[in-house]
Amino acid sequence: MLIITAEKMKKLLPMKEAIEAVKEAYKMVSEGKCYVPLRTNISAERHGGQILFMPGYVDGIGFAGVKIVSVYPENAKKGLPSVPATMVLIDGTTGIVKAVMDGTYLTRLRTGAASGAATELLAKKDAKKAILFGTGGQAREQLWALLSVRKLEEVYVCSRDFEKAKEFAGRMSREFEDYGAKITAVEKADGVLSEVDIITTATTSRTPVFDGSLVKKGVHINAIGSFTPEMQELPEEVVLKADRVFVDSREACLAEAGDLIVPMKKGLMGEEKITGEIGEVLLGKIRGRTSEDEITIFKSVGIAVQDIVTAAKIYEKAVEQGLGSNLEI
Structure with missing residues (x-):
C-alpha cells in the first residue's frame, strides 16, 4: 500500500492531465460504468462541521474507493484546512487497499479540473x-x-x-x-x-x-x-x-x-x-x-467517481515513478 502526500501528488499530476482524467470520469458516469451511491453526510452541528463519506466503484478502470471529507469553516481560524480529507483507493478486482493519499489536495485538484473541463466545453x-x-x-x-x-x-x-x-x-x-x-x-x-x-x-x-x-x-x-x-x-x-x-x-x-x-x-x-x-x-x-x-x-x-479516477491516475504514475511511501499492514 502506498502513502502519497500532497507534495508528491502535485508532482505527479498537472492540471491539464487532471482535467482529462475528470472528463473520463464524467463520461463513465453518463455511460453507467460506475456505481456511485449518494454520499453520506453526517452533521457535527456542535462544531459547525459536516463529515462526508463518498464511496464508489468504477468498473471502467477497475478501481473502487472512499473519500472521507469534512467541511469545518471555523478551522481557518485555527490555521487548519477548512476541508480536510483522506482518500482510500481500492483495487476493484481484489478489494485490497492500494493507496492512501491526501484527500484535501485531491478534492482541490479534481474540483478545479471539473470547472476546467466545463469551461473548456462551454465557455x-x-x-x-x-x-x-x-x-x-x-x-x-x-x-x-x-x-x-x-x-x-x-x-x-x-x-x-x-x-x-x-x-x-x-x-x-x-x-x-x-x-x-x-x-x-x-x-x-x-x-x-x-x-x-x-x-x-x-x-x-x-x-x-x-x-x-x-x-x-x-x-x-x-x-x-x-x-x-x-x-x-x-x-x-x-x-x-x-x-x-x-x-x-x-x-x-x-x-x-x-x-x-x-x-x-x-x-x-x-x-x-x-x-x-x-x-x-x-x-x-x-x-x-x-x-x-x-x-x-x-x-x-x-461525485466519488471524480476522486477515484483522478486518484487512480496519481497512483499509477506514483508506481511508475517510484514515488510514495510503502506501508505494510
Whole structure:
C-alpha cells in the first residue's frame, strides 16, 4: 500500500492531465460504468462541521474507493484546512487497499479540473476575463484550471475579506505569471460583473454571492461551492435566465444542489431546467453551447467517481515513478 502526500501528488499530476482524467470520469458516469451511491453526510452541528463519506466503484478502470471529507469553516481560524480529507483507493478486482493519499489536495485538484473541463466545453472560445468568488482552499486550483483552458487576460478575485483577496491575488500573480493573466482583487464585484466572460463560485455561502442582473449575455458560470439543499451561491435570477444548465450528476444535484433545489421548491422552475450531464456533452449525446449569446451554467456537487479516477491516475504514475511511501499492514 502506498502513502502519497500532497507534495508528491502535485508532482505527479498537472492540471491539464487532471482535467482529462475528470472528463473520463464524467463520461463513465453518463455511460453507467460506475456505481456511485449518494454520499453520506453526517452533521457535527456542535462544531459547525459536516463529515462526508463518498464511496464508489468504477468498473471502467477497475478501481473502487472512499473519500472521507469534512467541511469545518471555523478551522481557518485555527490555521487548519477548512476541508480536510483522506482518500482510500481500492483495487476493484481484489478489494485490497492500494493507496492512501491526501484527500484535501485531491478534492482541490479534481474540483478545479471539473470547472476546467466545463469551461473548456462551454465557455466562449475567445473568453478574456473571468471572476473567481472565494479565496479558500479551492481557489488556487480553480484559478489554475481556468488559466489552463482559456487564454485569459484578466481574472478578478472577490472575497468577503478584501485583505485576504489582495494577498491571494498577489500570490497567484507570482505563481501563475507564465500564463500572462493579470490577477486583481476587487472589494465589490458589481463594477466588473458586466465585463466578465466566466464566473466561478467557490464559497461555502448559503446566500447568493453576486447580483444576477449584472451578468452579460454569453457568460459561462461554474458553481462548485454549494453541496447541500440549503446552500445557494447563485442568484435565482441568473439560474432562471440561463439558456443551458449542465450538472456533474443529475441524481446528485437534484438531491444536494441548493442552487437548483431552492428555486425548484419555490416553484420557479422544474427539473426540465437541467439540460443534461456534462458527461453527455463529452459523449456527444447532447450539445453544449450553441450560440455566443447563451448563458451557460455548470453546477457541480462533486461525485466519488471524480476522486477515484483522478486518484487512480496519481497512483499509477506514483508506481511508475517510484514515488510514495510503502506501508505494510
